[in-house]
Amino acid sequence: MNSQATLDLFNFVKITCGVLATIGLYSVLYKETKLFRFFEHVFLGLAAGYSLVAVWKDALYTMWWQKMVGHAVDATHQSATAGYWIYAILVPIGFMAYQVFSQKHNWMSRIPIGLIIGLWAGQQVQIWWQTYGPQIYASMLPVWPTTFSSLVKPPVTPDLLPAQIAAINKELYLTQAVNNLIFVVTLLSAFTYFLYSFELKGKFMLGFNKLGRWMLMIGFGAIFGSTVMARFALVIDRMFYIWIEWFQSMHFGGR
Amino acid sequence: MKTEKTGFWQKLQNVDRRVLYLILVVTTSVLLSPMFANISIPDDPEPSSKALYYKLMSAPDNKTVFVQSDWTISTRGENAAHLEALLRVLMSRHIKFVIFTVADPQAPGVYRDVIRTINSERKSEGLKEYKLWEDYLDLKYFPNAEGTLNAIASDVRKAFGGVTAKDPTTGQDRNVFESPVLANVRAVSDASLYMIVTASSSIDRAVERLNEKATLALMCTGVIGPSAIPWFQAGQVKGVAVGLRGGLDVEYMMKHGLNYGSDPKTARWAGHESQVAPPVSEGKSLARANLYFLSFHGAIILLILAVVVGNIGMFVTRKKRTA
Structure with a gap:
């Protein structure tokens, strides 16, 4: 078996293991099975073991051990460094x-x-x-327009002179002012929701407080929507892994 | 004993959740199949994505970019698309970069996979492969985001000072600051851009410690996005691509550019027409995010349908009860 064939076989085994683990972990959606438990433990064990080695190899060894012990001139011809033995004090502190x-x-x-x-x-x-x-x-943010010459900000195209661009950017146009007003009202009304130190009285303050609550709810809804989309992306990626990276690539030679 | 007849809407309300999971899996899988591979959903990128792409394309090509890659396999659906797009832009512009993580020991393994994939893709297209030491550096994992970012902010030479990498010309391990990638970097402000690709709150740590020292830009998951947008609006982060949509935004601009000429498909940025960025000059543009996006739409349509059906069912059942 040549080296390319060995590499292909290794790749196949690696991706197949990933597919089995994906199916095993998703099997919990059907019900909690022994298959799910097995892959859950494999995942936890691998993550812990890998992290332990990586923390030593990538971090502790280079950032702490090597600096602490220093080194003499070696085969790599790096200049010798003195050991910073004061770093050893971190060990008893850590053990504490x-x-x-x-x-x-x-x-x-x-x-x-x-x-x-x-x-x-x-x-x-x-x-x-x-x-x-x-x-x-x-x-x-300013909420009062400085010009009514145009409702929207004129386009700042690359062919304009810097002075013309500066003149456009200096003004606040009506649509920008409306945007700013929406932002400022949302900010202040959301703030009033958190005024717990005194009782809010009067129609205006109570209404403003209610508006703040609505704005917060709309915000939470948008955040939740974004979170749901992130979860969908995860499912889609796993399906891509199973159907395209494993099934199609391994059996029909790539997309 | 008289049994109450179950109506159509009530039956729909009582559908086993496992049936819904199955429908979701089948829908997303079918829409990923090769027969739909050439369908591109039209996109109008978000302003935060446009700002990010402009920053990437206007970064000077003689300065190094720092890439902090804080994600692992669990968010590959979004972050892989981000990192792939980011590295394709950097490689197409021949910009040198350093890559590392302050979040997870497993992250280096994942970003190395992405670099390997893009390098082999470039090789197959006859383009220059990115080489360790010459074109990029892999600084691996730094534990404790707070401490590491403080160190980077105060003295990047000390923060990365203990890290060595193999110089391919001599085969010897040398300090990374002797490499062409970091030779001219004396402070983090010498990097043209400090990119963070993350699935966690490591962006918060970076803004806290680096926003006055470096030009930060972010590519993050949909979970992190809502809390990151205020950073962009306040100018603490110069561009943000959120979730799969953010990934597609960047890929779309890699294909069609930003405010670029008279191309009807180019992304137009109202109020910022003078900020022009061309499409990438080499390599792939539409890739992972574009492949996932149709399936993503299928999943969202299913979700909306489920919410509508569930609500109709609830109203019909309630009406029957009161009648």
């Missing part, structure tokens, strides 16, 4: 986290957890601003 399982020593696990929480908390002010600052700024 596992003391959470010991009744006597579980206080130790609070040390690494405290370090992590401290690091995380220290970053939050900057992170909060980086996350929400630009969004707050982008929400302050």
Whole structure:
């Protein structure tokens, strides 16, 4: 058997295993079977085993072990590096986290957890601003048109001079203002829904609050729709894998 | 004892869910079959996808692109289409890239499959294959997204400093910053674009830590999309392709361009007519997302039908009860 034939056979076996696993895992849609349980355990075992090796090989070995022990000039002629043995201190700190399982020593696990929480908390002010600052700024939109010369923004075609483009971009046209108004009303009404500190009174505030609730529901509906579409894409991909990548390609030689 | 007669609509309401699953599987499978392979659904790309394509096509070809690929097989339906389209654009423009993940140890295996597929596709078309070290670097997996992205933001040379790759000319492992791909990169801002292909909240971590340091753009699943669009509207992310539709948007523009000449099929971006991006000059354009899209429509039509039938059934049953 030549190397190409071996490769083809390996590919066939690999994809066939994938097809069997797909069918096995989808069999739960019919009912929970032993077949499903088997493939569920295979999947979990493979994922855990693969991750363990990958974490060591791709991360710990290169980012921690190699730096810690350093290396002499070797066959690859890389220059020698000194070992950063201070990195060894990470081992006892890491083991302290596992003391959470010991009744006597579980206080130790609070040390690494405290370090992590401290690091995380220290970053939050900057992170909060980086996350929400630009969004707050982008929400302050003008709602009054600056020109009525055109209802919609004129096309900014490549043949226009920069000054002409700047003049068009500077104005707020009626349709843009309406869009901005819809955005601002949605934002403010959704905010009023979360005003729990005092009782909302009056027809306007109650109506505005109700509008906010509607807007939130419409938003949740759109989010749910997007999620459903994502799930459909997964099913379609699995069907593609079974019918096109396996059945058609393996038996009839590709699409 | 008098038994109540079950009507047609009541019977429909009581259909076993497994029958619905079977109908879904049969419909999606049939629509994927080769007899429908040449049907392309017309598309008018989303503004966020247009912004993404414009960024990709206007990125200078002498600068490296960072690709953070945070997805695995479970979201291949959407993310594979994204990564394939992204790499096809980069390869057609001969742009060098580094690829890595901060989300999942299994992600490198998956993105390597995509690179291999596109390389063999390019080989069969007589185009230049992308080579490790020369054209791209595979930096593998970095655990702890927060820590890694902080490191990339503050000093990319330290963040990737321990990573080596094989130099094919000497066969020796060398530091990745000696490769032509990263030789000119001193900070993350030296990359023309920082692309994130994700199925998780790793985009949140990237925006938190990188949005002032790098030009971020995103390709994400439909689950992540709704929470990512505000990033785009606030300018924190320069372009977003959401879900399978986003994948098709990019593929469509790869085929027909953006605001490109007088082609009636080119995607027009109202208010941004001066931002012109041509179709890709080589390689495939319409691919995975286009193949899936008809089947996707079939599934959505089924869903709408099921909702309509279920509601009619509910109203008819309620009316019978009150009569």
